[in-house]
Amino acid sequence: MPSIRVEGVTKRFGKFTALENINISVNDGEYVSIIGPSGCGKTTLLRIIAGIIREYEGHVYVDGELFDDKPLEKRSIGYVFQNIALFPNMNVGGNVSYSPKAKRFDSETIRSVTLEMLELMKLTDRYYDYPTRLSGGMQQKTALARALASGAKLLLLDEPLSLLDLKVRTELRYELRRIVKDLGLTAIHVTHDQEEAMAISDRIIVMRRARVVEEGAPLNLYLRPKEIFTAYFLGxxxxxxxxxxxxxxxxxxxxxxxxxxxxxxxxxxxxxxxxxxxxxxxxxxxxxxxxxxxxxxxxxxxxxxxxxxxxxxxxxxxxxxxxxxxxxxxxxxxxxxxxxxxxxxxxxxxxxxxxxxxx
Ligand SMILES: Nc1ncnc2c1ncn2[C@@H]1O[C@H](COP(=O)(O)OP(=O)(O)OP(=O)(O)O)[C@@H](O)[C@H]1O
Ligand SMILES: [Mg+2]
Structure with a gap:
């Protein structure tokens, strides 16, 4: 069961500092949202936790294990990328079943997991479509289904609902939280949508300019923000x-x-x-x-x-x-x-x- 600890993480791109001394912990089974203005470092932080960015100062621990040198493919993390990135040469079914297949599950399990996730995202009738034939929102749902089907206990979700229309987005946020809680997963969810962050998470982390400004339970942050920026940005x-x-x-x-x-x-x-x-x-x-x-x-x-x-x-x-x-x-x-x-x-x-x- 995954808990995450990010300790003193700083990331520079040349002279530009994208993350400055980030210290955060996420408990096992917790659903945490990160919000903050565009460019404040949210995606960079997820990429470091996922192992996509390998050069940084500080440390990342998952379940107490030092992850800094652990290769990406050994991390068992479900990642929904901000810019989607489906496998273009695979249809929806192929994308969603990719990870269960890679894990060499038996064919019945692969089938049932894939269908279950497609059902959940209301994509069953799109099974044979290739990504180019899907709308942005459908691609996003496929990416979510793929991350959930991976069986990873740790989910990193970078604006996973941003392309969906309001009604579907609102419905899916509750589904997403329910799945994470039912399956005992741990999730970090980056969003621009403050309402989404308030509704979906146990805790919200507010970032600005490469730093963490403040964190807390949604209602506490809304009613009793410690920082002016939080009061201004959240709500x-x-x-x-x-x-x-x-x-x-x-x-x-x-x-x-x-x-x-x-x-x-x-x-x-x-x-x-x-x-x-x-x-x-x-x-x-x-x-x-x-x-x-x-x-x-x-x-x-x-x-x-x-x-x-x-x-x-x-x-x-x-x-x-x-x-x-x-x-x-x-x-x-x-x-x-x-x-x-x-x-x-x-x-x-x-x-x-x-x-x-x-x-
Ligand atoms: N590979 C890179 N090389 C140089 N600069 C980068 C690189 N990746 C990110 N940055 C810079 O780091 C800063 C943080 O980027 P990041 O993508 O983490 O922001 P973000 O909070 O996810 O923003 P958004 O809400 O727009 O997605 C930005 O100023 C960005 O230009
Ligand atoms: Mg981003």
């Missing part, structure tokens, strides 16, 4: 600058453009410059609260986004459509900012813009 956030005007043992009051916001005190003093983050969906429309004026109303399907001005502060509020009947541009609304959702951070030394910039 949506109003990012505001303010200064502390009241501080006692339990609570703070922060002045944001003349609006006073109450928050839990996590160790700030009066006069300190801070960053305040509030998620648009956690701001409430109430009968008694702070007055604001609706400046914009944007339809987003089931949810409506209101851009609201309160004094000098502009804030984005997201509500289900039925909560905003009769509220239009120019309407006065009353808002409440639940103090447990008003997150206060030390103002970053390098400035706020640099802290939340993606690259």
């Amino acid at each position: 949506e956030s109003n990012v505001l600058e303010g200064s502390v005007v009241e501080s006692d043992e339990k609570f703070l009051k922060v002045d944001v453009e003349g609006v006073l916001l109450k928050a839990r005190n996590t160790g700030f003093k009066i006069g300190e410059k801070v960053v305040v983050m509030i998620r648009p969906e956690l701001i409430e429309l109430v009968n008694h609260g702070v007055n604001g004026i609706v400046m914009k109303k944007i339809m987003e399907g089931f949810f409506i986004r209101l851009i609201i001005g309160i004094g000098g502060m502009r804030i984005s509020v997201k509500q289900p459509y039925w909560r905003v009947y009769g509220i239009n541009v120019g309407s006065t609304v009353k808002l409440s900012f639940p103090e447990e959702h008003v997150l206060v951070y030390k103002y970053p030394e390098r400035g706020l813009y640099s802290e939340i910039s993606l690259y």
